Amino acid sequence: MLRTPVCGVLGIEVPIVQGPLGGPWQQSMELTAAVSNAGALGSVPTTMRTAAQVRDDVARLRELTDRPFAVNMTRRPFDAEVFDAVVATAPPVFSLALGDPGDLVSRVHDAGALFMQQVTTVEQAMRAAEAGVDVIVAQGTEAGGFSGPVTTMALVPQVVDAVGPLPVLPSGGIADGRGLAAALVLGAQGVSIGTRFLASAECGVPDEWKAAIRTAASQHAVKVLFAGHVLSAPTEGGYETVPRSLRTEFVDEWNDRPEAAVDSADALRTRVMAAMKNGTAHQLLPLTGQSAGLITDIAPAAELVHRLVSEAAAILRTTSRTLVD
Template sequence: MLRTRLCDVLGVELPVIGAPYGPYEQVELAAAVCGAGALGSLGTAVRPLADLRRQWARMRELTDRPFAVNHTLRPLNEEAFRATLEERPAAISFHLGVPGDLVARAHDAGIRWIQQVMDVRQAEQAVRAGADVIVAQGGEAGGQGGEVATMVLVPQVVDIAGDIPVVAAGGIADGRGLAAALALGAQGVALGTRLLASVEMNIAEEWKHRIVAAEARDTIKLAHSDRFMPPFSRPDAYGFPRSLRTPFLEEAEEHPERVRPDEAAPRIVEAMLGGRGHEFLPFTGQSAALVHDILPAAEIVRGIVEEAETVLRRAADACTRGAPR
């Protein structure tokens, strides 16, 4: 099986990270990703601490393999972060800003830090902060992200990162994407949209089937998300969601002035925690165009790695056959 230095840093067998999904129930998915030999992740956004503790305990029951707990600056829940440090997962992943002070606290607790970045400036900050892994997330990605394309961002981050393993994210849903990421200098990939359409992911089946049916242009970048998303905790944080279309989002983008933040934000949070988040904000990346079925997570992860190995062998053979004698 394909192995890179990322595997050694994170203590996993395969160079794949399963993305976290904010407030959604994702323990079974994360455990299945870990069981496949990759790194599973759990989100924390807007979840009460009691729910998070229950999820972490369930995760420990399902797997003894390394996993990550994710936090963001939209907003940062300090109580949940402190509890994560006490829980001591293998890694904390972070997005929407590079908080050097939190990196130091995680390292003091013996926890690896996976920093997701959306541009070169953030990559430089991540290096200075001492991140153990840097995820270069392209604008194709679902959820909250930036605008620079994965193909452009990854090699820039690789050049900046030095010995820190770089992981490519955004637009990756098959082995060709993993092979391309390795060719760009990355040490692995993070899968988001592809694993949303997995058997274990606990979201509405309607959302999964919309992903399978979607084309790349069916996802939209939301310019007016500040009208209904939680606020950022720090002034230098930023991110713009990418989602499948819904009547709510189309109205919010066309007439943002009609969206009242004091009403919309609590309504969306309530829907997410109640399993109806897809009615408002079904985060999905452009790689939905590459997703054609709903499969068990382990089959997805292993299939992507096996396909990447085949693609890399074929590319090497093609270069050998084409070389002058």
């Protein structure tokens, strides 16, 4: 077993958090439950979900597991009605991404939940620590979805230095035990992983997307330079970030001429929204991190958790034996 202090904070057995995989697709509560039942922390996404849907998701999850889990929201956008519904469900952990926590921390703590904050810069991490969050996820630019400009390797040790002893979990570019071991060496207490769990048996995204991840090289996951003209803008307190996606004809066409997307913004937005409604959004914008280059199979989520832990433990033992005075 590989335990760190954050395990005690979150009530989990191994220091792995499943990043929320929300959007027009649904990751499924089966994935969240499988991760939590394996001793890690599964996450419930709320993006593009109504308050009623979120309540139903949490109720379904509680039928599948009695283990801790997180419910995630973002400030791109932020829905106050959904937040009220989340707090009312009293999740063990609330996580926030893509924006400043503001006064949400006290409201979450008053509901008896822990607060986990995702950041993309050292300055954001320091503000989150001052706001009283319990855990920080330091997300590097390698991550899928909306991410910042700094690499995980450069960001994490700086955040650890800035907010310690607050637990820090890296996110971005991590898909195997080597990434978990590296995170611990950098001073972090575990990891938060998204793309590797996209390519899991329980994840509810289309098989076409999973297959694309399995065969992709890291350079095939690129920043979507025109996204600001197509996707919703951050709400108040939101951070400016740029999403990362696997290359598609749609991404390549408009990344080659992002300025032209300004004049075509309405048409592009209509096209994306239609794809979201008919279940083909992954054919346009399959948000995926650069860790896709490390993924060669589609495996059950519990197997992935156990694999990450056993690989990391073996690497750390081997590394310690090779050190000389």
